[in-house]
Amino acid sequence: MEEKAVSFYWRGFKERYGLVGSKCELCSRHFFPGRVICPECRRKGKMHEHRFSGKGKVYSYTVIRTPPTGFEIYIPYVVAIVDLEEGARVVSQLVDVKPEEVSIGMPVEACFRKIREQNQSGLVLYGFKFRPLK
Template sequence: MSVSGVPRHWRSQRERYRLLGTYCENCGTSFFPRRKICPKCRRKGRTREVEFSGRGRVFSYTVIHVGSKTFDEYAPYVIGLIELQEGPRVLSQIVDCKPEDVHIGMEVEVCFRKLFEQEDGGIISYGFKFRPVDDSWVEYYGKLLAEKKARTAQT
Protein backbone atom coordinates (compact mmCIF):
# COMPACT_ATOMS: atom_id res chain seq x y z
CA MET A 1 0.00 0.00 0.00
CA SER A 2 1.35 3.42 -0.90
CA VAL A 3 0.67 6.87 0.51
CA SER A 4 -2.72 6.56 -1.22
CA GLY A 5 -3.60 4.20 1.65
CA VAL A 6 -3.42 7.05 4.15
CA PRO A 7 -6.99 8.34 3.55
CA ARG A 8 -8.37 4.82 4.01
CA HIS A 9 -6.35 4.40 7.19
CA TRP A 10 -7.72 7.73 8.43
CA ARG A 11 -11.35 6.88 7.63
CA SER A 12 -11.32 3.57 9.50
CA GLN A 13 -8.98 4.60 12.33
CA ARG A 14 -11.55 5.45 15.03
CA GLU A 15 -13.62 2.29 14.74
CA ARG A 16 -10.50 0.15 14.48
CA TYR A 17 -8.92 1.68 17.58
CA ARG A 18 -11.98 1.41 19.80
CA LEU A 19 -14.27 -1.17 18.17
CA LEU A 20 -17.01 1.39 17.59
CA GLY A 21 -20.33 0.43 16.08
CA THR A 22 -23.89 1.64 15.90
CA TYR A 23 -26.81 0.90 18.23
CA CYS A 24 -30.43 1.48 17.27
CA GLU A 25 -32.49 2.56 20.27
CA ASN A 26 -35.72 1.79 18.42
CA CYS A 27 -35.13 -1.93 17.77
CA GLY A 28 -32.19 -2.57 20.13
CA THR A 29 -29.92 -3.94 17.39
CA SER A 30 -26.18 -3.29 17.22
CA PHE A 31 -24.26 -2.99 13.97
CA PHE A 32 -20.66 -3.23 12.87
CA PRO A 33 -19.33 -1.50 10.89
CA ARG A 34 -21.11 1.72 11.76
CA ARG A 35 -24.36 2.61 9.98
CA LYS A 36 -25.87 6.00 9.41
CA ILE A 37 -29.43 4.61 9.43
CA CYS A 38 -30.84 1.45 10.98
CA PRO A 39 -31.39 -1.07 8.14
CA LYS A 40 -34.25 -2.64 10.09
CA CYS A 41 -36.19 0.43 11.22
CA ARG A 42 -35.28 2.76 8.37
CA ARG A 43 -36.67 6.23 9.12
CA LYS A 44 -38.07 5.18 12.52
CA GLY A 45 -34.60 4.16 13.71
CA ARG A 46 -32.73 6.15 16.35
CA THR A 47 -29.06 5.31 15.95
CA ARG A 48 -26.12 6.27 18.13
CA GLU A 49 -22.44 5.39 18.26
CA VAL A 50 -21.50 2.65 20.72
CA GLU A 51 -18.17 1.19 21.90
CA PHE A 52 -18.56 -2.58 22.13
CA SER A 53 -17.50 -4.52 25.25
CA GLY A 54 -14.88 -6.37 23.22
CA ARG A 55 -16.05 -9.81 24.36
CA GLY A 56 -17.35 -12.43 21.98
CA ARG A 57 -17.08 -15.97 20.58
CA VAL A 58 -15.48 -17.47 17.51
CA PHE A 59 -18.33 -18.00 15.05
CA SER A 60 -15.99 -19.44 12.41
CA TYR A 61 -12.34 -19.21 11.46
CA THR A 62 -9.70 -20.17 8.95
CA VAL A 63 -5.91 -20.47 9.02
CA ILE A 64 -4.01 -18.49 6.40
CA HIS A 65 -0.73 -20.11 5.34
CA VAL A 66 -0.01 -17.92 2.32
CA GLY A 67 -1.07 -14.38 3.08
CA SER A 68 -1.23 -11.37 0.83
CA LYS A 69 1.98 -9.35 0.65
CA THR A 70 0.88 -7.03 3.47
CA PHE A 71 0.23 -9.87 5.92
CA ASP A 72 2.56 -12.62 4.73
CA GLU A 73 5.09 -12.16 7.51
CA TYR A 74 2.41 -13.15 10.05
CA ALA A 75 1.73 -16.54 8.37
CA PRO A 76 0.43 -18.90 9.53
CA TYR A 77 -2.24 -16.72 11.13
CA VAL A 78 -5.86 -17.13 12.11
CA ILE A 79 -8.69 -15.06 10.69
CA GLY A 80 -11.89 -15.39 12.68
CA LEU A 81 -15.46 -14.29 12.37
CA ILE A 82 -16.13 -13.10 15.90
CA GLU A 83 -19.69 -12.83 17.19
CA LEU A 84 -19.66 -9.99 19.71
CA GLN A 85 -21.74 -10.16 22.92
CA GLU A 86 -23.79 -7.31 21.47
CA GLY A 87 -24.59 -9.35 18.36
CA PRO A 88 -22.62 -8.08 15.35
CA ARG A 89 -20.02 -10.29 13.69
CA VAL A 90 -16.57 -8.87 13.13
CA LEU A 91 -13.77 -10.18 10.94
CA SER A 92 -10.44 -10.13 12.77
CA GLN A 93 -7.14 -11.86 13.37
CA ILE A 94 -7.05 -14.09 16.45
CA VAL A 95 -3.70 -13.78 18.22
CA ASP A 96 -1.83 -14.97 21.33
CA CYS A 97 -2.58 -18.62 20.59
CA LYS A 98 -1.55 -21.33 18.15
CA PRO A 99 -3.79 -22.01 15.12
CA GLU A 100 -4.49 -25.52 16.45
CA ASP A 101 -5.83 -24.09 19.73
CA VAL A 102 -8.62 -22.09 18.06
CA HIS A 103 -12.09 -23.64 17.97
CA ILE A 104 -15.61 -22.56 17.10
CA GLY A 105 -17.34 -21.21 20.20
CA MET A 106 -14.06 -20.18 21.84
CA GLU A 107 -14.43 -17.09 24.03
CA VAL A 108 -12.30 -14.18 22.85
CA GLU A 109 -11.65 -10.60 23.93
CA VAL A 110 -10.42 -7.55 22.10
CA CYS A 111 -6.79 -6.41 22.20
CA PHE A 112 -4.87 -3.58 20.53
CA ARG A 113 -2.27 -4.52 17.92
CA LYS A 114 -0.52 -3.43 14.77
CA LEU A 115 -2.67 -4.42 11.78
CA PHE A 116 -0.17 -3.72 9.03
CA GLU A 117 2.56 -1.32 8.06
CA GLN A 118 2.69 0.50 4.77
CA GLU A 119 5.94 -0.07 2.91
CA ASP A 120 8.95 2.22 2.85
CA GLY A 121 8.37 4.18 6.01
CA GLY A 122 4.63 4.58 5.48
CA ILE A 123 1.89 4.77 8.09
CA ILE A 124 1.46 2.04 10.71
CA SER A 125 -2.19 1.00 11.01
CA TYR A 126 -3.23 -0.06 14.50
CA GLY A 127 -6.49 -1.56 15.61
CA PHE A 128 -8.39 -4.37 17.27
CA LYS A 129 -7.58 -8.04 17.12
CA PHE A 130 -8.94 -10.78 19.35
CA ARG A 131 -7.22 -13.14 21.79
CA PRO A 132 -8.55 -16.05 23.88
CA VAL A 133 -10.27 -14.91 27.09
CA ASP A 134 -8.16 -15.76 30.12
CA ASP A 135 -9.72 -14.76 33.45
CA SER A 136 -7.26 -16.85 35.48
CA TRP A 137 -5.66 -13.60 36.72
CA VAL A 138 -8.56 -13.13 39.17
CA GLU A 139 -7.31 -16.07 41.24
CA TYR A 140 -3.84 -14.59 41.58
CA TYR A 141 -4.93 -12.06 44.18
CA GLY A 142 -5.87 -14.80 46.64
CA LYS A 143 -2.45 -16.41 46.15
CA LEU A 144 -0.60 -13.10 46.46
CA LEU A 145 -2.37 -12.31 49.72
CA ALA A 146 -1.62 -15.76 51.17
CA GLU A 147 2.06 -15.44 50.20
CA LYS A 148 2.25 -12.05 51.86
CA LYS A 149 0.69 -13.40 55.07
CA ALA A 150 3.21 -16.26 55.11
CA ARG A 151 6.08 -13.78 54.64
CA THR A 152 4.83 -11.54 57.44
CA ALA A 153 4.46 -14.55 59.75
CA GLN A 154 8.08 -15.53 59.09
CA THR A 155 9.50 -12.19 60.17
Protein backbone atom coordinates (compact mmCIF):
# COMPACT_ATOMS: atom_id res chain seq x y z
CA MET A 1 0.00 0.00 0.00
CA GLU A 2 1.07 3.55 -0.62
CA GLU A 3 2.25 5.84 2.17
CA LYS A 4 -0.13 8.64 3.14
CA ALA A 5 0.18 11.75 5.31
CA VAL A 6 -1.09 11.89 8.91
CA SER A 7 -4.17 13.94 7.95
CA PHE A 8 -5.60 11.01 6.01
CA TYR A 9 -5.55 8.74 9.04
CA TRP A 10 -6.48 11.47 11.54
CA ARG A 11 -9.78 12.28 9.78
CA GLY A 12 -10.70 8.59 9.81
CA PHE A 13 -10.27 8.06 13.58
CA LYS A 14 -13.99 8.08 14.41
CA GLU A 15 -14.76 5.67 11.62
CA ARG A 16 -11.87 3.25 12.09
CA TYR A 17 -11.53 3.42 15.88
CA GLY A 18 -15.19 3.71 16.85
CA LEU A 19 -17.04 2.05 13.96
CA VAL A 20 -19.03 5.25 13.45
CA GLY A 21 -21.06 5.47 10.24
CA SER A 22 -24.34 7.10 9.41
CA LYS A 23 -28.08 6.45 9.39
CA CYS A 24 -30.71 8.08 7.20
CA GLU A 25 -33.61 9.05 9.46
CA LEU A 26 -36.00 9.09 6.50
CA CYS A 27 -35.49 5.54 5.15
CA SER A 28 -33.77 4.09 8.27
CA ARG A 29 -30.89 2.66 6.23
CA HIS A 30 -27.49 2.42 7.90
CA PHE A 31 -24.23 3.15 6.12
CA PHE A 32 -20.67 2.25 6.84
CA PRO A 33 -18.58 4.20 6.17
CA GLY A 34 -20.80 7.20 6.75
CA ARG A 35 -22.11 8.97 3.68
CA VAL A 36 -22.80 12.65 3.12
CA ILE A 37 -26.12 11.99 1.38
CA CYS A 38 -28.36 8.95 1.37
CA PRO A 39 -28.06 7.28 -2.07
CA GLU A 40 -31.76 6.33 -1.90
CA CYS A 41 -33.35 9.52 -0.56
CA ARG A 42 -30.65 11.92 -1.77
CA ARG A 43 -31.42 15.51 -0.68
CA LYS A 44 -34.68 14.53 1.05
CA GLY A 45 -32.82 12.20 3.40
CA LYS A 46 -31.56 13.18 6.88
CA MET A 47 -28.17 11.72 7.70
CA HIS A 48 -27.03 11.34 11.30
CA GLU A 49 -23.97 9.77 12.81
CA HIS A 50 -24.46 6.25 14.03
CA ARG A 51 -22.13 4.17 16.20
CA PHE A 52 -22.50 0.52 15.24
CA SER A 53 -22.77 -2.12 17.97
CA GLY A 54 -19.93 -4.06 16.36
CA LYS A 55 -21.88 -7.32 16.33
CA GLY A 56 -22.55 -9.15 13.12
CA LYS A 57 -22.21 -12.28 11.02
CA VAL A 58 -19.81 -13.36 8.29
CA TYR A 59 -21.44 -12.84 4.87
CA SER A 60 -18.46 -14.03 2.82
CA TYR A 61 -14.71 -14.35 3.35
CA THR A 62 -11.38 -15.25 1.83
CA VAL A 63 -7.89 -16.10 3.03
CA ILE A 64 -5.28 -13.75 1.58
CA ARG A 65 -2.05 -15.52 0.65
CA THR A 66 -0.61 -13.00 -1.82
CA PRO A 67 -0.61 -9.74 0.15
CA PRO A 68 -0.24 -6.10 -0.90
CA THR A 69 2.83 -4.18 0.31
CA GLY A 70 2.79 -3.80 4.10
CA PHE A 71 0.76 -6.93 4.89
CA GLU A 72 3.47 -9.53 4.22
CA ILE A 73 3.97 -10.45 7.86
CA TYR A 74 0.31 -11.33 8.39
CA ILE A 75 -0.18 -14.01 5.72
CA PRO A 76 -2.22 -16.09 5.62
CA TYR A 77 -4.94 -13.79 6.98
CA VAL A 78 -8.71 -13.85 6.73
CA VAL A 79 -10.65 -10.93 5.24
CA ALA A 80 -14.43 -11.01 5.46
CA ILE A 81 -17.51 -9.00 4.59
CA VAL A 82 -19.42 -8.75 7.86
CA ASP A 83 -23.19 -8.21 8.00
CA LEU A 84 -23.58 -5.76 10.92
CA GLU A 85 -26.72 -6.30 12.97
CA GLU A 86 -28.05 -2.84 12.06
CA GLY A 87 -28.01 -3.78 8.37
CA ALA A 88 -24.83 -2.27 6.86
CA ARG A 89 -21.82 -4.33 5.78
CA VAL A 90 -18.15 -3.80 6.43
CA VAL A 91 -14.87 -5.26 5.16
CA SER A 92 -12.52 -6.37 7.91
CA GLN A 93 -9.87 -8.87 8.88
CA LEU A 94 -10.98 -11.73 11.12
CA VAL A 95 -8.60 -12.50 13.99
CA ASP A 96 -8.36 -14.90 16.95
CA VAL A 97 -9.54 -17.67 14.64
CA LYS A 98 -7.84 -20.17 12.32
CA PRO A 99 -8.69 -19.74 8.61
CA GLU A 100 -10.16 -23.26 8.45
CA GLU A 101 -12.53 -22.49 11.36
CA VAL A 102 -14.25 -19.58 9.59
CA SER A 103 -17.63 -20.16 7.99
CA ILE A 104 -20.38 -18.13 6.33
CA GLY A 105 -22.93 -17.09 8.97
CA MET A 106 -20.44 -17.21 11.86
CA PRO A 107 -21.28 -14.61 14.60
CA VAL A 108 -18.48 -12.07 15.10
CA GLU A 109 -17.75 -8.88 17.04
CA ALA A 110 -15.49 -5.88 16.46
CA CYS A 111 -12.21 -5.43 18.32
CA PHE A 112 -9.46 -2.80 18.16
CA ARG A 113 -6.16 -3.82 16.55
CA LYS A 114 -3.09 -2.68 14.69
CA ILE A 115 -3.62 -2.72 10.92
CA ARG A 116 -0.06 -2.15 9.65
CA GLU A 117 3.01 0.09 9.84
CA GLN A 118 4.07 2.57 7.20
CA ASN A 119 7.66 1.88 6.30
CA GLN A 120 9.09 5.30 5.61
CA SER A 121 7.18 7.55 8.02
CA GLY A 122 7.01 4.99 10.82
CA LEU A 123 3.30 5.69 11.35
CA VAL A 124 1.47 2.82 13.01
CA LEU A 125 -2.06 2.44 11.68
CA TYR A 126 -4.86 1.13 13.87
CA GLY A 127 -8.48 0.22 13.31
CA PHE A 128 -11.14 -2.41 13.84
CA LYS A 129 -10.85 -6.10 13.13
CA PHE A 130 -13.47 -8.73 13.95
CA ARG A 131 -13.22 -11.89 16.04
CA PRO A 132 -15.58 -14.76 16.83
CA LEU A 133 -18.36 -13.60 19.20
CA LYS A 134 -17.67 -14.79 22.72
